[in-house]
Amino acid sequence: CIKQFFNSTSFLDLFIRLISITWPNLLAKIKFRSVQKPVADFFLNTITETLRYRKANNVVRNDFLQLLLQIKDNQEFGNKNNFQGAALTETGIVAQSLIFFVGGYETTSLTMAYCLYELAVNPGIQEKARGEIKKIVEQQGFTYDSVMGMSYLKKCVLESLRKHSPVPSHNRECTKDYTIPGTEIVIEKGTVVFIVNRAINNDPLYYPNPEVFNPDRFSEDEVTKRPPAAFTAFGFGPRRCIGSNFATVETQTCLAKLLLNYKFSINAKTKIPMVYDPRILINVPQNGLYLSIEKISA
Structure with missing residues (x-):
């Protein structure tokens, strides 16, 4: 499933992946999948079953999934003031687990x-x-x-x-207007900026004979x-x-x-x-x- 997620050469998969990176909110608004259904179903079933097993058998482990489960339980049992943003749901736990696993595989x-x-x-x-x-x-x-x-x-x-x-670039959203030093170019707040790793990591200014x-x-x-x-x-x-x-x-x-x-x-x-x-x-x-x-x- 993970190899399928990363190594797909389908034009549609590549197009969707580019859209999800460039306009991440667009796919959510049109309710379009950015992850293939078999991959999503595999993680949904695996994580959901693991969560149910741990709750039913009072199993506690020192891992990433347990940390997410603890955050969810704390939100549900009256500690909402300690958290900002949207509440963490079971679906959110599945999504975070997918990101964590995919990112390190x-x-x-x-x-x-x-x-x-x-x-x-x-x-x-x-x-x-x-x-x-x-x-x-x-x-x-x-x-x-x-x-x-x-x-x-x-x-x-x-x-x-x-x-x-392995990752060609990173994308970041500008949090405030920024003028590039020595120019009149302004990157406006909310602009998505792509940072190309190879351009920096192979710059002769920092790495002679890159x-x-x-x-x-x-x-x-x-x-x-x-x-x-x-x-x-x-x-x-x-x-x-x-x-x-x-x-x-x-x-x-x-x-x-x-x-x-x-x-x-x-x-x-x-x-x-x-x-x-x-x-x-x-x-x-x-x-x-x-x-x-x-x-x-x-």
Whole structure:
């Protein structure tokens, strides 16, 4: 269902997705679906059944769904003054769960795939990352803290996101009139602004030789030389990706395990440079991504 949501090449699906991004209120007014019915039904049935089971059996878990359920219950039982905006309904919980799941599914797998691709194209960097992983695991074991301490691996992930952000752009609504510095151009309140990730993340002003994969761009010294918003893979400001920290942990953990046990290299079917599928609204490799994988002997 999720792959269908992301990877559909149907003209109608692409058109609806563009409308939902550009004029999000329009589809609601004309009561038109922005998500395919099988995907919507799957999540509606799964989340609704889970909510009913938890209520019937008094099941409490430390997860995102439980947090939403707690907010809904607090609104219903007299704590409305603590909340602003529309009340959270069961349908709203389904919608929020869909957004949270969709946002961290294909984008995370693409991040890992692109990082492995760059490490295969740059075997010296791959060996350096593997060396760091082996050293830390031998000293500390494979734990959350040890994975988070793999600083060079994190730089590789961030540099991969800079070159191959799965999300091509972010759209934001201007909250007040703003004049672009040095011009007479005014962005009026309510205007939807599209921020193209590749334009910023590949700007030579911030990243010299932007087509070169160089994890050291994300060393502490280099990061302080750039404006905070010069890296836009997760967005920036109050609307920054809510799952960025979780995605980072998930990506680093999987990559650490893979690099510890396997060597990745390019082959005759590997496309260099990377080519994205123009029919899909996220940056998906055109005709797939091919690498050779070799098990590392113990």
